[in-house]
Amino acid sequence: MKEETIKVKNRRGLHARSATLIVKTSSKYKSKIMIIKDNMEINAKSIMGVLMLAAEYDTVLRILADGEDEDSALEEMVKLFEHGLIEE
Amino acid sequence: MSVEKPNVILYGIGVYSGIAIGKPYFLEHPFEDVVRRDIPESELDEEIKRFRKALDASKRQLEDIKKQYGRLLREKDIIFDAHIFLIEDETIVREVEDLIEKEKVNAEHAVIKVKEKFQNVFREMDDDYFKDRANDIGYVTNRILKNLMGKSDHNFFDIKDPGIIIAHDLCPSETAKLKKSMIKGFAIEIGGPTSHTAILSRSLKIPAVVGIKELTKYHGTFDYCIVDGNEGMVILNPTENQIAKSLVKQKKMQKLSEEFDKLSTIPARTRDGHYVQLKCNIDRIEEVENISKYGAEGVGLFRTEYIYLENKQAPTEDEHFDIYRKVAESVKPYQVTIRTFDLGGDKFASEDQYPRELNPFLGIRGIRLSFKYPELFLDQLKGILRASAYGRVQIMFPLISGIEEVKKAKEYFYRAQQELSERKIPFDPNIPIGVMIELPSAVMISDMLAKEVNFFSIGTNDLIQYSLGIDRVNQDVSYLYQPLHPAVLRMIERVLQNGKRSRIEVSLCGEMASDPFGMVILTAMGFRELSMNPSSIPIAKTIIRHFTKELAENLMTEINKYNTPKEINNIVLNFINDNVPVILDVIPH
Numbered sequence: 001m002k003e004e005t006i007k008v009k010n011r012r013g014l015h016a017r018s019a020t021l022i023v024k025t026s027s028k029y030k031s032k033i034m035i036i037k038d039n040m041e042i043n044a045k046s047i048m049g050v051l052m053l054a055a056e057y058d059t060v061l062r063i064l065a066d067g068e069d070e071d072s073a074l075e076e077m078v079k080l081f082e083h084g085l086i087e088e
Numbered sequence: 089m090s091v092e093k094p095n096v097i098l099y100g101i102g103v104y105s106g107i108a109i110g111k112p113y114f115l116e117h118p119f120e121d122v123v124r125r126d127i128p129e130s131e132l133d134e135e136i137k138r139f140r141k142a143l144d145a146s147k148r149q150l151e152d153i154k155k156q157y158g159r160l161l162r163e164k165d166i167i168f169d170a171h172i173f174l175i176e177d178e179t180i181v182r183e184v185e186d187l188i189e190k191e192k193v194n195a196e197h198a199v200i201k202v203k204e205k206f207q208n209v210f211r212e213m214d215d216d217y218f219k220d221r222a223n224d225i226g227y228v229t230n231r232i233l234k235n236l237m238g239k240s241d242h243n244f245f246d247i248k249d250p251g252i253i254i255a256h257d258l259c260p261s262e263t264a265k266l267k268k269s270m271i272k273g274f275a276i277e278i279g280g281p282t283s284h285t286a287i288l289s290r291s292l293k294i295p296a297v298v299g300i301k302e303l304t305k306y307h308g309t310f311d312y313c314i315v316d317g318n319e320g321m322v323i324l325n326p327t328e329n330q331i332a333k334s335l336v337k338q339k340k341m342q343k344l345s346e347e348f349d350k351l352s353t354i355p356a357r358t359r360d361g362h363y364v365q366l367k368c369n370i371d372r373i374e375e376v377e378n379i380s381k382y383g384a385e386g387v388g389l390f391r392t393e394y395i396y397l398e399n400k401q402a403p404t405e406d407e408h409f410d411i412y413r414k415v416a417e418s419v420k421p422y423q424v425t426i427r428t429f430d431l432g433g434d435k436f437a438s439e440d441q442y443p444r445e446l447n448p449f450l451g452i453r454g455i456r457l458s459f460k461y462p463e464l465f466l467d468q469l470k471g472i473l474r475a476s477a478y479g480r481v482q483i484m485f486p487l488i489s490g491i492e493e494v495k496k497a498k499e500y501f502y503r504a505q506q507e508l509s510e511r512k513i514p515f516d517p518n519i520p521i522g523v524m525i526e527l528p529s530a531v532m533i534s535d536m537l538a539k540e541v542n543f544f545s546i547g548t549n550d551l552i553q554y555s556l557g558i559d560r561v562n563q564d565v566s567y568l569y570q571p572l573h574p575a576v577l578r579m580i581e582r583v584l585q586n587g588k589r590s591r592i593e594v595s596l597c598g599e600m601a602s603d604p605f606g607m608v609i610l611t612a613m614g615f616r617e618l619s620m621n622p623s624s625i626p627i628a629k630t631i632i633r634h635f636t637k638e639l640a641e642n643l644m645t646e647i648n649k650y651n652t653p654k655e656i657n658n659i660v661l662n663f664i665n666d667n668v669p670v671i672l673d674v675i676p677h
Contacts, residue, residue, distance in 0.1 A: 013215065015217060016170045016221070016224070020173060043179075045178075046177050046178055047170060047174055047177055048179040048206065049177075049179060052209060054213050054214075054218045
């Protein structure tokens with residue numbers, strides 16, 4: 001299992017558009033991918049989960065990947081949070 | 089209009105102006121009659137299968153709708169994706185199936201329970217945006233319910249006699265099917281200026297009022313109604329008098345828009361023969377049709393950001409070229425001014441380009457971002473240059489603060505030219521280069537800048553923000569956003585004079601030209617070229633056609649006597665009253 005800590009850099013938080021991208025990206029991988037905010041742990045492949053995080057700008061999140069392709073999965077997820085989430 | 093039916097006036101938020109009078113079409117909430125049924129143990133598997141089938145059907149429908157209609161409306165695509173994900177979401181699916189099994193109930197009942205549960209989770213959130221996601225849960229679960237119950241979507245194609253759509257809310261996947269010919273107006277119980285209905289009504293140009301509390305309570309109590317988008321008002325069972333008044337208002341607006349239509353082929357010339365070139369601002373290639381529709385003479389600002397924002401990645405040189413070539417060809421014989429990426433500020437999100445700075449508008453944006461990513465910049469420059477072989481193209485750089493930046497931008501520009509020459513690809517060697525004047529520093533050195541470029545275009549939105557020191561996005565200071573502030577007017581005049589002295593063209597492409605008050609002043613100042621939202625062109629033409637040099641000079645003298653935006657506003661209002669009264673009806677008050 002691999003883990004990284006990131007910050008939400010979208011000014012408006014993880015909105016529907018960003019959540020959709022997160023689900024799209026994580027669903028490409030076989031690994032289980034979880035996102036943790038405080039005590040809440042959700043499945044990154046579930047849009048309900050991602051939306052229910054209600055992660056606002058600057059929220060610290062932990063991303064966990066567990067499975068055969070965990071390295072590349074985590075790498076792409078971190079990249080997505082760093083660069084790929086475009087403002088609505 | 090039967091006598092006994094109550095005459096009621098309800099207020100909401102007008103999201104598209106205009107008056108609609110007609111029969112109401114009530115889109116009801118079809119799920120109030122869902123009852124709980126017990127399912128025998130032996131049939132539970134069958135019940136879950138039935139639920140799965142409804143899920144599959146819902147997903148297929150959404151995918152079809154996305155394919156057919158998603159592209160029509162700008163912001164809809166991603167909404168459909170989000171809804172498809174919601175339908176597939178294991179969180180919802182598992183909850184429903186668990187409920188069916190544990191409580192031994194019918195799928196409809198389980199879906200409604202799960203819907204309510206998750207809607208409440210969202211409704212209890214602090215952030216308004218996430219609160220609103222409860223609606224998305226509603227749209228999706230309602231679709232599943234419809235499929236379970238064998239109900240189909242509201243079939244708008246059945247509407248033969250167009251009327252007024254009354255609903256608690258409109259679901260995007262249903263409204264995507266709406267055509268303008270079926271509907272006169274919208275009256276919707278929930279939602280605000282950014283709701284799906286608001287976006288839809290604007291794209292269809294249909295009068296709409298949203299956020300009308302308790303509207304659906306009146307279901308069945310009225311058979312005729314008026315939607316007044318100007319006042320944000322709905323009248324149920326209007327009296328003869330109310331109808332007559334609304335008809336007059338409607339006619340007035342129609343007449344005005346007909347007059348405006350006629351204007352599209354008439355030149356924008358003052359009474360004493362001075363000609364003003366009116367161009368339009370566009371974001372996308374599809375909008376070029378507005379050029380002839382509103383009688384514009386070219387594109388004064390083609391914003392290229394969306395090419396990046398929509399692709400979610402840097403476009404290639406060929407992709408740039410394809411788009412610019414199409415624009416250049418369809419704008420011919422007129423000119424198109426292509427502005428290089430003005431990303432950053434509020435139009436970016438990634439770490440490098442949008443760092444955690446307190447003032448993104450003062451950070452890496454506009455030309456600064458292009459310098460930081462030379463490959464991105466060069467690909468765009470090459471794309472623009474190549475398009476210049478197919479029409480009349482000008483190139484413009486945003487957020488220039490000093491001479492070095494212009495020189496540096498030109499260096500890249502020459503590099504792009506050189507590379508194309510080496511590859512033997514044709515381009516217009518005399519393509520005009522210009523800069524946006526949107527920083528106070530650029531205003532102050534506009535005499536120097538004028539020696540470096542072929543034209544200026546004043547961007548008033550940013551110029552106002554940067555010179556009055558107010559964040560455009562911050563509601564608390566929005567009262568200070570004053571286009572008629574004497575400081576702003578003086579800066580604009582200074583740029584115009586400096587441009588004239590150096591014999592370069594000075595245009596203005598900000599919101600100010602779209603505002604009738606701003607337009608009056610800009611005409612009086614003597615602008616000979618302006619660029620604005622296409623729909624503002626008819627009003628701008630009307631204003632210009634009422635002007636003379638003498639009127640302009642007198643107005644400027646009068647304006648210069650006053651110190652506050654409020655006084656200047658009144659001077660302009662008096663001027664309109666005396667000289668262009670025909671536009672009074674369309675000025676927002």
